Amino acid sequence: MFSTRKIRIFDTTLRDGEQAPGIDLTIEQKLAIARQLQRLGVDVVEAGFPASSDGEFIATKKILEEIGDSVEVTGLARANKGDIDRGIEAGLASIHVFIATSDVHLKYKLKMTREQVLDRIYESVRYAKSHGLIVEYSPEDATRTEEDFLLQAVKTAVEAGADRINIPDTVGVMHPFRFTELIKKVVSVSSGRIISVHCHNDFGLATANSIAGVVGGARQVHVTVNGIGERAGNASLEEVVMALKKLLDYDIGVKPWLLYDTSRLVSELTGVPIPFFKAVVGDNAFGHEAGIHVHGVIENPLTYEPMSPEEVGNFRRLALGKHSGIHGLRKILEEQGIYLDDEKLKVVLNEVKKMADTGRKVSAEDAKRIASRFMSS
Numbered sequence: 001m002f003s004t005r006k007i008r009i010f011d012t013t014l015r016d017g018e019q020a021p022g023i024d025l026t027i028e029q030k031l032a033i034a035r036q037l038q039r040l041g042v043d044v045v046e047a048g049f050p051a052s053s054d055g056e057f058i059a060t061k062k063i064l065e066e067i068g069d070s071v072e073v074t075g076l077a078r079a080n081k082g083d084i085d086r087g088i089e090a091g092l093a094s095i096h097v098f099i100a101t102s103d104v105h106l107k108y109k110l111k112m113t114r115e116q117v118l119d120r121i122y123e124s125v126r127y128a129k130s131h132g133l134i135v136e137y138s139p140e141d142a143t144r145t146e147e148d149f150l151l152q153a154v155k156t157a158v159e160a161g162a163d164r165i166n167i168p169d170t171v172g173v174m175h176p177f178r179f180t181e182l183i184k185k186v187v188s189v190s191s192g193r194i195i196s197v198h199c200h201n202d203f204g205l206a207t208a209n210s211i212a213g214v215v216g217g218a219r220q221v222h223v224t225v226n227g228i229g230e231r232a233g234n235a236s237l238e239e240v241v242m243a244l245k246k247l248l249d250y251d252i253g254v255k256p257w258l259l260y261d262t263s264r265l266v267s268e269l270t271g272v273p274i275p276f277f278k279a280v281v282g283d284n285a286f287g288h289e290a291g292i293h294v295h296g297v298i299e300n301p302l303t304y305e306p307m308s309p310e311e312v313g314n315f316r317r318l319a320l321g322k323h324s325g326i327h328g329l330r331k332i333l334e335e336q337g338i339y340l341d342d343e344k345l346k347v348v349l350n351e352v353k354k355m356a357d358t359g360r361k362v363s364a365e366d367a368k369r370i371a372s373r374f375m376s377s
């Protein structure tokens, strides 16, 4: 029985993530990320687009061989026989078939009529099903598709036997309230199939929209590690997982304590740095300098941390600067074996602030040096 509190995590780091300009992973690098995703506990790994290059084909095959027993491995295919066959040749038992449904894509890119697209959806999903595959169908650019036609496309895929329907916000134009309503309508015509969402971050709303999709009834979310992907990226795995777990109390298979290491691995292999302020995995996600915050965190981290760094494998970082207070300074010095009374601490704090006022970064080493000088005088 499928729990209504369970949300499946479909990771597309190795497909949509890798599509971003400048990211071209070797087969070995893709394998290393796939192994980590399996350890992390995602439900589906989209290994790549097998028809796009020999390397992608081999990588998909190898990923499947290594982790296919414990996690669903899928690959992307256009709605044509050739791409689906390439997935089958790679050994896939699950395929993600897509074809766009918006008028702008039909007119300028596919040069097809709506009727032709509906036929293509039916034929390609049926073809993949006739080979025994698990089929997820995506109406690309769903959120700019005229609504009645989108629902018709979804119904067509369901009639053809699709197991899951994924609704992509391909160019990130949704906002959460609209997306919840749209997903509710898709759920209502999908005869109980799992509905999935795939959100891009063009307006910085990918995580919010993914959550909104779940509120509307989606039971699977497409994500990428660190939110890498086309243009402004995809919904970020670490944000979506932690928001679903901590804010909405959903049941997620991902082991949160591996999020930080997973994020570092993907950053290292793709060469894409993790922003300092990135939620959950950024260096400042659990960083504190302001005296009032540091005091609170020393007394009880719950005062200024909505989750603990240990929970996600990250670290708390207490810093010094012009906003520091005496409690934080005392802690930083005591961690280095220096114990001063309040009066002496105030003098050191004053010097710390003066240094910071000149624009210098003040390290724990600086504070130690100031404190020892003060002690010896």
Ligand SMILES: CC(=O)SCCNC(=O)CCNC(=O)[C@H](O)C(C)(C)COP(=O)(O)OP(=O)(O)OC[C@H]1O[C@@H](n2cnc3c(N)ncnc32)[C@H](O)[C@@H]1OP(=O)(O)O
Pocket (backbone or CB within 6 Å): 016, 019, 049, 051, 052, 053, 077, 078, 079, 080, 098, 099, 100, 109, 110, 111, 140, 170, 230
């Ligand atoms: C929103 C997304 O992320 S969609 C996924 C996008 N990912 C990628 O494109 C990465 C991998 N892509 C590739 O390696 C190449 O683009 C290939 C192998 C798929 C195709 O390469 P080429 O044959 O050289 O074609 P090109 O990429 O220039 O054009 C795309 C063709 O696919 C067609 N097409 C696009 N989407 C679909 C679809 N979902 N179903 C069927 N045909 C499609 C286009 O109409 C165009 O057809 P045409 O050649 O008859 O004009």
Ligand SMILES: CC(C)C(=O)C(=O)O
Pocket (backbone or CB within 6 Å): 016, 098, 138, 140, 141, 166, 168, 169, 170, 171, 198, 200
């Ligand atoms: C193939 C689909 C799901 C996609 O990547 C998108 O529309 O962004």
